[in-house]
Amino acid sequence: MALSAEEAVLTRSETHCCLAQLPSDSLHTAVCKFAAADEITPGQLTRAIEMISDQVQQRREMSELLADVPRGALLAFLILIGKGKPRDKAEMLFELGTDAMSTDELGPGQAEALADDLISASTEVGLKLGSGEEVTRYGKQLARLKAVAVERLAAKMLAGRDALELEQFVRSFGSQKQLLTLSGLRLFVLSCGEKTK
Helix, strand or coil, X not given: CCCCHHHHHHHHHHHHCHHHHCEHHHHHXXXXXXXXXXXXXXXXXXXXXXXXXXXXXXXXXXXHHHCCCCXXXXXXXXXXXCECCHHHHHHHHHHHHHHCCCCCEECHHHHHHHHHHHHHHHHHHHHHHCCCHHHHHHHHHHHHHHHXXXXXXXXXXXXXXXXXXXXXXXXXXXXXXXXHCHHHHHHHHHHHHHHHC
């Protein structure tokens, strides 16, 4: 699938975002250190951002981008936008998916919650990096497909199993590295619209 003009703009914006220059694991750790609960308060976000960067302009950019983002979508966004090896990103996502239940398996409910966080990270938080009427229309198109995309991504993760252990999850994402990027997830969402026609 060729990139649309809107997707090309967003991909360029993601590449130039200050967060894309930082390691995913550092971004993930900073937020987890200050936001253990489901919600992240503005004060916790401020402390996490201070841990991530000492540059005032970067702090301002991050605060604007990440304000009012639920914890799961925030962590998914940071894992996906930051630098890192696909295996490491997949491991952090598995941890995010299993965290609330403190288990070593990702079940159907957890897969759906993780899929929702991933789709939200790419289609809601990621779109904050763009601007203009075209990006707004693109966001509406993605929003219409979100429910079916979450369902299909969760099913894709589980691949017919009742639950996944870490290594199974990592192998699954290892063969689908595009799902470890914000752009790849948005393209997945769009493909869900093609399949419903």
